Amino acid sequence: MCKYKNLNPNLSLKKFIYIKLFYVFLVIITACDNIKNHEKEINSIDVIISIDRFDRVFDSLSKSNIINTKNKYPFFFPNNFSDSFWLKKSNDTLYDLLQNAVENKFGDLEFFESEITNFFKHLKYEFPGIKYPKVYSIINNVDYENKLILADSLLIISIDSYLGNNSLYDGIPSYIKKDMDISFLLSHIAEKYAQKLISNNVGRDFLSKMIYYGKQLYFKDIIIPDKNDANKIGYLQEEINWVNENELFIWQYIIEKKLLYSTDHRLDERFLLRSPFSKFYLEIDNDSPGRIGQWIGWQIVRSYSKEYPDKGLQQILLTPANEIFKNSKYKPKKIWQ
Numbered sequence: 097m098c099k100y101k102n103l104n105p106n107l108s109l110k111k112f113i114y115i116k117l118f119y120v121f122l123v124i125i126t127a128c129d130n131i132k133n134h135e136k137e138i139n140s141i142d143v144i145i146s147i148d149r150f151d152r153v154f155d156s157l158s159k160s161n162i163i164n165t166k167n168k169y170p171f172f173f174p175n176n177f178s179d180s181f182w183l184k185k186s187n188d189t190l191y192d193l194l195q196n197a198v199e200n201k202f203g204d205l206e207f208f209e210s211e212i213t214n215f216f217k218h219l220k221y222e223f224p225g226i227k228y229p230k231v232y233s234i235i236n237n238v239d240y241e242n243k244l245i246l247a248d249s250l251l252i253i254s255i256d257s258y259l260g261n262n263s264l265y266d267g268i269p270s271y272i273k274k275d276m277d278i279s280f281l282l283s284h285i286a287e288k289y290a291q292k293l294i295s296n297n298v299g300r301d302f303l304s305k306m307i308y309y310g311k312q313l314y315f316k317d318i319i320i321p322d323k324n325d326a327n328k329i330g331y332l333q334e335e336i337n338w339v340n341e342n343e344l345f346i347w348q349y350i351i352e353k354k355l356l357y358s359t360d361h362r363l364d365e366r367f368l369l370r371s372p373f374s375k376f377y378l379e380i381d382n383d384s385p386g387r388i389g390q391w392i393g394w395q396i397v398r399s400y401s402k403e404y405p406d407k408g409l410q411q412i413l414l415t416p417a418n419e420i421f422k423n424s425k426y427k428p429k430k431i432w433q
Contacts (some may be wrong), residue, residue: 309391335385
């Protein structure tokens, strides 16, 4: 009869745990190496973006240089306006006030040029065929509805709409001026490119619209990964806290009211478009931020990306809304019981 000496019943369990921990350690190390290699590839992309300070050029406009200036920047000088019109505008009191505010706030924009260069490196990595635009800063009388213009070869920044906490913005609703700060500029540029690169052939139902906006915000996850969620969606941090804490309630409301496949266009104004708050028609409305439907769409797309980690950004952006939703396994987090 064989005898077994010094048998330890816990030995196999300990060995299993050690192997498991070692495997997890290897996965973490491999993931870190992949991230480092990913970052190296992005950083190696050869691009330097500079901002042409047309706001300063226009501020120094005079009879002696207007012809040369118009020849250099023809897209800023429509032919239906005379030279005298432009000269008068450059010496306008409001223009001088805004230009002085910009100079006092920023001086030069070199600090932002490095950020925008990094942005275009990420964009080029994900979309190799993308063409870099010429970037210009202008003064545009605080036209906050048109803070940015993106054309095929031009990116025009109305820099006077990014002064932050400034008395010049008194009278502008707080829900609009909260992202009129230079810290949100990169997020707004990413949004312009997302709109350009994501098909706007959106279904009429609420779910399709939510996921369309969710794709735009997921685009920011990949292209501006260093920005936090509040910056990406244009919320204050307390608003991010609110949606995180109330995610389950928001989702239950959408399901119980059978809104997912509703084609009621009034849902756009209630939950998707810019507004001071979302409209549940409940007491919580005043506590809620606007555009909650966009935020939910974002969480659905994020959930889908976790289910399909091998899918790249372009693949996810091309995936139909219904497919994303059905395969996302989206389940709101339970912050409270």
